[in-house]
Amino acid sequence: MEKFIPQQGHYRRLRVFRVTEIIYDITYIFTRRFLSKGDRTIDQMVQAARSGKQNIAEGSAAGTTSKETEIKLTNVAKASLQELLVDYEDYLRVRELKLWHKDSRKALQTRRYCATHADSADYREAVKVRSDETVANIAIILIHQADVLLHRLIERQKRDFLINGGIREQMTRGRIEYRNSQKK
Numbered sequence: 777m778e779k780f781i782p783q784q785g786h787y788r789r790l791r792v793f794r795v796t797e798i799i800y801d802i803t804y805i806f807t808r809r810f811l812s813k814g815d816r817t818i819d820q821m822v823q824a825a826r827s828g829k830q831n832i833a834e835g836s837a838a839g840t841t842s843k844e845t846e847i848k849l850t851n852v853a854k855a856s857l858q859e860l861l862v863d864y865e866d867y868l869r870v871r872e873l874k875l876w877h878k879d880s881r882k883a884l885q886t887r888r889y890c891a892t893h894a895d896s897a898d899y900r901e902a903v904k905v906r907s908d909e910t911v912a913n914i915a916i917i918l919i920h921q922a923d924v925l926l927h928r929l930i931e932r933q934k935r936d937f938l939i940n941g942g943i944r945e946q947m948t949r950g951r952i953e954y955r956n957s958q959k960k
Contacts, residue, residue, distance in 0.1 A: 787836035827856035
């Protein structure tokens, strides 16, 4: 008999989860290094970064019994990171710092590095010694990469739902399979 409730919650294996963990860590360090104590933006940015990461975990776990909740929470993670992206862009703009053009040498080099390195410890060390402009641009690049990965994850979740259905459909199939196996 086929399992009708496949266990979910393996989010730590997802590259997008590791990338959002890096984004959270960078944001935590960035806000403490470069924003003034008491600035409300600190909490906003840290919470948006946290939401990006935590909603992937929560959505993955909820996917066991609710594909709808899984997709919604993954989309909340995506939306939270978009909010954070705007905060980093605002930081650069109002301080007249440079937002790296996507085809600039620095951006290309950073994108290549970020695409192949997903160890949060490496980034935590690196951002402690880099300028605010550089750290903000690294975060922006990572957010764009996470956005693409989250889009792919949502597409996979939608496809899984279309193929396997929701929990009620799976339970009905499981019950029918069980009954049929008992008749033999």
